[in-house]
Structure formats: C-alpha cells, structure tokens
Amino acid sequence: MSLAMQKDSIPYYRPTGNECTIFEMAHTNGLPLLLKGPTGCGKTRFVEHMAARLQRPLYTVACHDDLSAADLIGRYLLRGGETEWVDGPLTRAVREGAICYLDEIVEARKDVTVVLHPLTDNRRTLMIDRTGEELRAPAGFMLVASYNPGYQNVLKRMKPSTRQRFLSCTFDFPAPEDEIAVVAQESGLDTARVAPLVRLGGHIRNLSGMDLEEGVSTRLLIYAATLMASGMAVERSLDVAVIEPLTDDEDVKTALRELVATIY
Numbered sequence: 001m002s003l004a005m006q007k008d009s010i011p012y013y014r015p016t017g018n019e020c021t022i023f024e025m026a027h028t029n030g031l032p033l034l035l036k037g038p039t040g041c042g043k044t045r046f047v048e049h050m051a052a053r054l055q056r057p058l059y060t061v062a063c064h065d066d067l068s069a070a071d072l073i074g075r076y077l078l079r080g081g082e083t084e085w086v087d088g089p090l091t092r093a094v095r096e097g098a099i100c101y102l103d104e105i106v107e108a109r110k111d112v113t114v115v116l117h118p119l120t121d122n123r124r125t126l127m128i129d130r131t132g133e134e135l136r137a138p139a140g141f142m143l144v145a146s147y148n149p150g151y152q153n154v155l156k157r158m159k160p161s162t163r164q165r166f167l168s169c170t171f172d173f174p175a176p177e178d179e180i181a182v183v184a185q186e187s188g189l190d191t192a193r194v195a196p197l198v199r200l201g202g203h204i205r206n207l208s209g210m211d212l213e214e215g216v217s218t219r220l221l222i223y224a225a226t227l228m229a230s231g232m233a234v235e236r237s238l239d240v241a242v243i244e245p246l247t248d249d250e251d252v253k254t255a256l257r258e259l260v261a262t263i264y
C-alpha cells in the first residue's frame with residue numbers, strides 16, 4: 001500500500017491535546033486506557049483513528065445494561081446439530097493482538113469487570129472458563145474503554161478498583177477553533193457558516209439552570225451543518241439537529257430558539 005493510500009484510509013481526527021501520544025505510549029507498553037467525556041465529543045473517532053494509525057484491527061463494543069461477560073468472551077452455539085465455540089469480540093481481539101474498545105463500559109453488567117481484571121494488570125490474560133483456555137494477550141492487544149462521568153447515576157459509577165487499572169484521559173468538546181475545523185471538514189459547510197454554529201454550541205453548553213441533561217454534542221453540530229450544506233434553511237436545520245434532539249420540554253425549546261435568534 002502506498003503511503004498516500006495508507007493516509008487516506010486513516011479516519012480523520014483532529015487532536016485537541018496530547019491524546020495521540022498518550023494512546024501510542026499506552027499501546028507500546030501494553031497498558032489499558034480509559035477515555036472520559038461527554039457523548040459525541042470524538043472519543044470513538046479518536047480510537048478509530050489511532051487503531052488505523054497503529055495498523056491494528058479494532059473491535060468496538062457498544063455496552064448496554066444487558067451486556068454480559070459471555071457476550072464479550074464468546075459462547076457455545078448450535079450449528080447444524082453440533083455445538084461449536086464462537087469467540088466474542090474481546091476474545092477475538094486478544095487472539096489477534098487487536099484493539100478492543102468498550103464504549104460506555106459502565107453500562108455493562110457487573111460480571112464484565114471480573115473478566116477485565118486479569119486482562120488489565122500485568123497478567124494480561126483472558127480466562128475463558130467455558131473452554132478452560134487461558135489466553136495471554138500478545139503485544140498488539142490493547143483495551144480501551146470510555147465512560148461519561150456527566151451522567152450522575154450513582155449505580156452506574158465506575159468502581160475505583162476498576163478505574164485504577166486504566167490510564168485515563170479526559171475528553172471534552174473541542175475548543176472553538178478546533179470544533180470549527182472539525183464541523184467544516186465533516187459537513188462540507190464553509191468555515192464562515194460553521195463559526196456561528198459553533199458559537200451557538202458554546203452558548204448552549206454554558207447554559208445553566210436549564211433542563212438540559214447535556215450540552216449539544218459536536219456530532220449534533222455536524223448534523224446541523226450537514227443539513228445547511230445540503231440547502232436546508234438555518235432555523236429548520238437547528239430545530240431538527242440541535243433543539244429537538246436536546247429537549248422535549250416546550251419552554252426549553254422556546255428558550256433555545258430565542259438563543260438562536262441572538263446569534264442568527
């Protein structure tokens with residue numbers, strides 16, 4: 001593969017600090033990494049970018065409250081009358097020396113942490129109780145997890161005993177100049193039109209006392225810019241891509257529309 005082709009196949013990511021170096025060092029030294037930050041601020045894209053840069057396969061698992069250790073490790077399945085062991089994404093990643101990304105790890109069931117402990121210390125081992133296998137992770141394997149500390153759910157906090165097994169990096173929405181570049185790049189809308197949109201995003205994120213669970217994500221700003229770039233009017237784009245996704249409350253919608261009017 002030529003260098004130009006390799007570069008093209010790396011998903012676009014604009015660094016906002018020293019996160020790329022941290023990731024590379026963690027990978028080189030076989031250390032797990034935890035990315036903390038709000039939804040839609042670039043964590044997944046960052047991992048995709050780094051996996052491509054390091055030329056490792058990537059297994060991404062979107063964790064949910066029903067996700068169990070067996071979903072990650074694998075299970076026996078009936079195939080054509082025979083039971084056959086099928087590896088889950090974590091096992092595949094360990095076997096292949098790949099990167100495994102557990103998105104929103106706190107959502108997963110408790111038994112998942114038991115599996116992760118021997119993988120995240122110097123043993124770097126995955127125990128597969130069902131088959132009796134004990135896999136030692138090869139050098140290329142890396143465990144990356146993300147969680148959103150903004151959700152103030154006591155039950156869904158990460159246990160210190162698990163947190164303290166990971167290097168950790170805080171992610172936040174990019175600074176305005178970075179966010180303008182990202183939104184313009186992703187949507188194709190010119191930077192002059194992206195700038196007020198990013199300003200609006202900043203204002204919404206600074207709102208206090210409003211019934212918003214979270215500030216507007218970079219992802220939503222990209223949606224709005226994409227609609228504008230396809231010819232949709234500004235107000236309508238902001239309505240469907242920013243205001244409606246953020247709230248169901250009519251009073252809050254009205255307040256957000258007033259905020260839009262101060263910028264546009």
Ligand code: ADP
Nearest residue numbers: 012013014039040041042043044045186218219
């Ligand atoms: P998260 O995993 O934090 O929920 P994503 O990685 O899915 O968020 O980010 C949402 C979108 O925002 C991505 O698809 C990408 O288009 C964009 N994005 C956010 N930050 C960046 C960045 N620094 N560089 C490139 N794209 C970014």
